[in-house]
Amino acid sequence: MSKKKSKKSKKTSATPFSDALRVGQGFVLDDVDTRDTPAFDGDKKDGQEALRAADDEMDDLQEQLYAHGTSGGTEKILLLIQGLDTAGKGGIMRHVVGAVDPQGTQITAFKAPTKEELEHPFLWRIRKALPGAGMIGVFDRSHYEDVLIVRVEELVPKATWSRRYSTINDFEQELVADDTTLIKVMLHISKDEQEERLAERLDNPEKYWKYNPGDIDTRERWDDYMEAYQAIMDKTSTDTAPWHVVPADRKWYARLAVQQLLLEHLRALDLQWPEADFDIDTEKARLAAS
Amino acid sequence: MSKKKSKKSKKTSATPFSDALRVGQGFVLDDVDTRDTPAFDGDKKDGQEALRAADDEMDDLQEQLYAHGTSGGTEKILLLIQGLDTAGKGGIMRHVVGAVDPQGTQITAFKAPTKEELEHPFLWRIRKALPGAGMIGVFDRSHYEDVLIVRVEELVPKATWSRRYSTINDFEQELVADDTTLIKVMLHISKDEQEERLAERLDNPEKYWKYNPGDIDTRERWDDYMEAYQAIMDKTSTDTAPWHVVPADRKWYARLAVQQLLLEHLRALDLQWPEADFDIDTEKARLAAS
Numbered sequence: 001m002s003k004k005k006s007k008k009s010k011k012t013s014a015t016p017f018s019d020a021l022r023v024g025q026g027f028v029l030d031d032v033d034t035r036d037t038p039a040f041d042g043d044k045k046d047g048q049e050a051l052r053a054a055d056d057e058m059d060d061l062q063e064q065l066y067a068h069g070t071s072g073g074t075e076k077i078l079l080l081i082q083g084l085d086t087a088g089k090g091g092i093m094r095h096v097v098g099a100v101d102p103q104g105t106q107i108t109a110f111k112a113p114t115k116e117e118l119e120h121p122f123l124w125r126i127r128k129a130l131p132g133a134g135m136i137g138v139f140d141r142s143h144y145e146d147v148l149i150v151r152v153e154e155l156v157p158k159a160t161w162s163r164r165y166s167t168i169n170d171f172e173q174e175l176v177a178d179d180t181t182l183i184k185v186m187l188h189i190s191k192d193e194q195e196e197r198l199a200e201r202l203d204n205p206e207k208y209w210k211y212n213p214g215d216i217d218t219r220e221r222w223d224d225y226m227e228a229y230q231a232i233m234d235k236t237s238t239d240t241a242p243w244h245v246v247p248a249d250r251k252w253y254a255r256l257a258v259q260q261l262l263l264e265h266l267r268a269l270d271l272q273w274p275e276a277d278f279d280i281d282t283e284k285a286r287l288a289a290s
Numbered sequence: 291m292s293k294k295k296s297k298k299s300k301k302t303s304a305t306p307f308s309d310a311l312r313v314g315q316g317f318v319l320d321d322v323d324t325r326d327t328p329a330f331d332g333d334k335k336d337g338q339e340a341l342r343a344a345d346d347e348m349d350d351l352q353e354q355l356y357a358h359g360t361s362g363g364t365e366k367i368l369l370l371i372q373g374l375d376t377a378g379k380g381g382i383m384r385h386v387v388g389a390v391d392p393q394g395t396q397i398t399a400f401k402a403p404t405k406e407e408l409e410h411p412f413l414w415r416i417r418k419a420l421p422g423a424g425m426i427g428v429f430d431r432s433h434y435e436d437v438l439i440v441r442v443e444e445l446v447p448k449a450t451w452s453r454r455y456s457t458i459n460d461f462e463q464e465l466v467a468d469d470t471t472l473i474k475v476m477l478h479i480s481k482d483e484q485e486e487r488l489a490e491r492l493d494n495p496e497k498y499w500k501y502n503p504g505d506i507d508t509r510e511r512w513d514d515y516m517e518a519y520q521a522i523m524d525k526t527s528t529d530t531a532p533w534h535v536v537p538a539d540r541k542w543y544a545r546l547a548v549q550q551l552l553l554e555h556l557r558a559l560d561l562q563w564p565e566a567d568f569d570i571d572t573e574k575a576r577l578a579a580s
Contacts, residue, residue: 067499070499071499090393093391093392094391094392094393101383102392103384105392202573202574205563206563209564219577273495274498274499276498278501286503286506287485287492287506290510
């Protein structure tokens with residue numbers, strides 16, 4: 001743990017990222033400018049500097065959360081990241097989550113469900129991956145796929161998926177009541193930006209492995225996906241578990257925004273270092289004698 | 291992925307770390323100088339520079355391993371770290387494993403077994419944590435605790451633990467046959483160094499949570515633990531799954547050594563980027579039309 005206090009970047013505005021990005025009443029996804037940089041006035045270089053300037057504070061806060069978890073504290077964080085292919089989920093994992101002590105983080109990437117997972121209710125695999133006390137759990141995709149691809153591709157009847165929104169709200173209330181700080185993030189890119197990023201994968205032999213012809217099938221249903229995302233925002237951005245839509249055409253901004261969301265929520269926990277649960281002088285004497 | 295080639299540090303000697311640290315015939319743990327820096331000629335500053343200088347190459351090699359795993363490749367890595375309390379296992383997780391993409395690594399910390407784990411054979415919980423194709427699994431403690439604390443504290447009869455060495459050798463042969471590169475590391479500190487590190491935890495309120503009175507109980511049986519480690523080296527450092535003993539009184543050296551061991555084993559896999567498993571021109575046309 002570093003002693004240095006993080007420098008607050010001058011370019012970070014007074015508005016918290018959580019306020020600037022929160023999805024409230026009357027939110028319209030289509031009105032979001034995917035190249036915007038809410039709550040931040042700087043350019044790419046400023047953004048990259050601000051990202052690294054927050055590392056020390058992040059280290060301290062994460063270690064306090066973890067320490068708290070080893071000492072009977074029940075708080076935990078769940079950072080849930082959604083976004084279409086190429087929206088930058090992998091970059092968030094690498095550059096934001098990857099900057100945090102890996103012993104205190106736990107990433108779960110939800111792929112197409114297995115046969116066993118399909119034989120259970122849709123939240124079954126989600127519940128198995130929930131973070132324990134003191135941990136920062138990170139979901140790369142989530143239970144929201146069950147009202148996204150499932151809805152767009154009609155993988156189950158409408159009567160089934162349309163019931164899921166309220167099931168999800170109940171589930172998330174339950175998590176929050178269990179001392180989970182839930183941070184829901186949608187990385188929002190434009191269709192043009194996605195084209196560029198897919199083209200890059202097709203142009204670079206080192207990126208072929210990231211390309212999946214199925215990505216084009218999804219892209220061809222862009223409007224349906226946007227409609228499904230709008231429905232999610234309308235139905236599941238609640239007071240206790242609000243969504244944050246992060247404009248993601250600029251990768252540096254999306255990374256900074258997710259880091260700052262995490263940081264703001266960690267600060268809000270206002271944790272302290274746990275007291276010693278042993279007698280310090282006794283232990284010093286035992287150590288000296290050993 | 292960065293294009294830059296890693297600079298080979300001038301201070302890294304021509305001897306690979308895997309050769310310099312490998313436990314061979316006639317190895318005597320007690321003869322190891324815990325302040326030594328095998329295969330490295332530099333000081334702390336050089337060591338820290340060498341650690342960061344290898345980041346880009348590590349990124350590339352790890353990403354190739356991961357890419358390989360998504361494309362039908364079966365190779366995986368298992369880095370197994372043993373060491374007494376304060377030996378620096380946490381620092382390895384934070385500074386060596388933590389520098390690698392968290393999507394491609396998977397840390398499992400083995401604590402005292404749960405009731406459920408105790409009801410199964412000792413390798414049961416180990417098998418559940420094995421890395422899948424393309425992954426770097428990391429064990430913070432491992433099945434070796436079942437011939438360490440279990441032996442020293444006589445948690446099971448001698449007839450039971452003494453059979454485990456050959457069970458472990460068979461198990462590890464099986465892993466290697468399944469394309470697992472197994473890297474076994476013991477972080478080896480002196481009793482004096484441990485005293486200093488425990489004293490630090492008792493002096494700093496931000497570190498109280500890391501202190502456990504049980505650490506002194508273990509410390510009081512230091513010689514028994516060294517004997518148990520020597521037995522492990524004698525019986526389980528095999529040609530296919532050799533041990534590496536890393537002098538760990540200097541934290542910077544231990545981190546560099548484990549990083550270089552991982553790097554040398556990744557290089558030895560000699561992987562390439564996977565070929566495209568789709569027709570590139572067809573996909574470019576589909577993208578343009580979408």
